[in-house]
Amino acid sequence: MAVRVGVLGATGAVGQRLIQLLDPHPDFEIAALTASDSSAGKSYRQAAKWRVEGPIPDDVAETTVSATDPDEVPDDVDLLFSSLPSSVGSEVEPAFCEAGYVMSSNSSNARMADDVPLVIPEVNADHLDLLEVQRDERGWDGAMVKNPNCSTITFVPTLAALADYGLEKVHVATLQAVSGAGYDGVSSMEIIDNAIPYIGSEEDKLETESRKLLGEFDGAELSHDGVEVAASCNRIPTIDGHLENVWVETDEDLSPEDAADAMASYPSLELRSSPDQLIHVFDEPDRPQPRLDRSLGDGMAVAAGGLRESSFGLQYNCLAHNTIRGAAGASVLNGELLLENGYL
Numbered sequence: 008m009a010v011r012v013g014v015l016g017a018t019g020a021v022g023q024r025l026i027q028l029l030d031p032h033p034d035f036e037i038a039a040l041t042a043s044d045s046s047a048g049k050s051y052r053q054a055a056k057w058r059v060e061g062p063i064p065d066d067v068a069e070t071t072v073s074a075t076d077p078d079e080v081p082d083d084v085d086l087l088f089s090s091l092p093s094s095v096g097s098e099v100e101p102a103f104c105e106a107g108y109v110m111s112s113n114s115s116n117a118r119m120a121d122d123v124p125l126v127i128p129e130v131n132a133d134h135l136d137l138l139e140v141q142r143d144e145r146g147w148d149g150a151m152v153k154n155p156n157c158s159t160i161t162f163v164p165t166l167a168a169l170a171d172y173g174l175e176k177v178h179v180a181t182l183q184a185v186s187g188a189g190y191d192g193v194s195s196m197e198i199i200d201n202a203i204p205y206i207g208s209e210e211d212k213l214e215t216e217s218r219k220l221l222g223e224f225d226g227a228e229l230s231h232d233g234v235e236v237a238a239s240c241n242r243i244p245t246i247d248g249h250l251e252n253v254w255v256e257t258d259e260d261l262s263p264e265d266a267a268d269a270m271a272s273y274p275s276l277e278l279r280s281s282p283d284q285l286i287h288v289f290d291e292p293d294r295p296q297p298r299l300d301r302s303l304g305d306g307m308a309v310a311a312g313g314l315r316e317s318s319f320g321l322q323y324n325c326l327a328h329n330t331i332r333g334a335a336g337a338s339v340l341n342g343e344l345l346l347e348n349g350y351l
């Protein structure tokens with residue numbers, strides 16, 4: 008029987024992607040949609056400005072949107088996907104977990120909390136057991152797992168593939184699509200014929216979340232990895248797909264050929280939304296590119312290319328679809344991991 012799920016922030020850009028992924032999902036059934044008080048009481052069709060490709064699923068379109076309040080979500084909903092603004096998430100997500108709901112959240116609040124697992128299933132699925140510590144410490148029947156920032160999700164799988172060579176220092180420069188800022192985030196006058204070398208708080212997220220993801224959980228505590236990460240984040244006028252330039256210094260010698268093998272053979276998982284191949288490695292020096300490569304693995308794969316030696320160690324480019332692998336798809340994958348691990 009399908010697990011009954013709800014979407015918090017269902018009318019937003021990421022909420023719409025969540026609905027696209029959850030509506031046909033064989034293990035999940037959408038049973039609640041929430042948004043702000045101004046949307047509550049309206050049908051989803053009235054409340055949401057639907058901006059993703061394809062129509063609103065019929066059953067979703069006529070569902071009444073609720074306020075984002077634990078009392079408004081039916082008790083028989085077992086799993087919530089949250090795509091709320093982080094300022095709202097920090098207020099309301101803990102209340103849902105306290106009320107007994109298990110939550111897979113995409114919002115950035117609490118990602119770095121010691122007792123909150125920050126998970127990319129292919130990289131650190133074992134961190135999910137931090138939920139036992141979380142429940143002990145917070146006295147929750149529910150639970151909260153987070154996925155990382157979309158730019159973090161793009162480069163961390165490639166680092167995980169190289170971890171056996173001993174990661175020392177990483178430099179990463181991003182070229183981020185406008186959808187990452189949300190529909191109203193960057194105006195056309197700002198971004199057309201332009202690039203903006205600043206995205207608020209983004210660099211810190213890449214530098215800190217990556218070390219948490221690559222850290223070790225000993226069953227009681229999570230230690231962050233010691234790799235040094237420096238990030239520079241830029242907004243460019245693509246619609247979807249974050250492209251990143253990465254330089255990696257390792258303890259052991261690492262040739263571009265060995266790095267390509269390590270990435271191409273890095274295992275995917277057998278969760279429903281896992282891509283068959285997690286990291287696609289291109290031989291062509293001008294790939295990956297956002298428009299051509301963001302939909303690999305239905306938007307759930309990572310692409311890498313341009314692997315070469317540089318005076319700062321190995322250099323390469325990587326790419327992922329920011330609103331699928333980097334946001335909604337990442338939350339769904341964590342939901343599937345929660346299901347597989349008996350948390351639902």
Ligand SMILES: NC(=O)C1=CN([C@@H]2O[C@H](COP(=O)(O)OP(=O)(O)OC[C@H]3O[C@@H](n4cnc5c(N)ncnc54)[C@H](OP(=O)(O)O)[C@@H]3O)[C@@H](O)[C@H]2O)C=CC1
Binds near residue numbers: 015093334
């Ligand atoms: N866009 C992207 O690519 C990515 C976004 N994220 C993160 O995901 C989250 C959502 O982003 P995005 O979908 O772009 O944001 P949007 O602004 O498009 O959507 C926000 C959603 O939250 C609801 N909401 C806003 N204020 C409140 C409130 N006070 N109480 C309850 N619900 C509220 C909105 O409802 P209403 O329609 O009624 O206003 C809407 O459903 C953010 O934390 C963002 O940082 C992460 C990665 C990528």
Ligand SMILES: N[C@@H](CC(=O)OP(=O)(O)O)C(=O)O
Binds near residue numbers: 114115156157158188
């Ligand atoms: N800041 C990201 C999107 C985002 O909302 O990230 P986060 O989930 O860390 O808030 C971007 O601009 O592309």
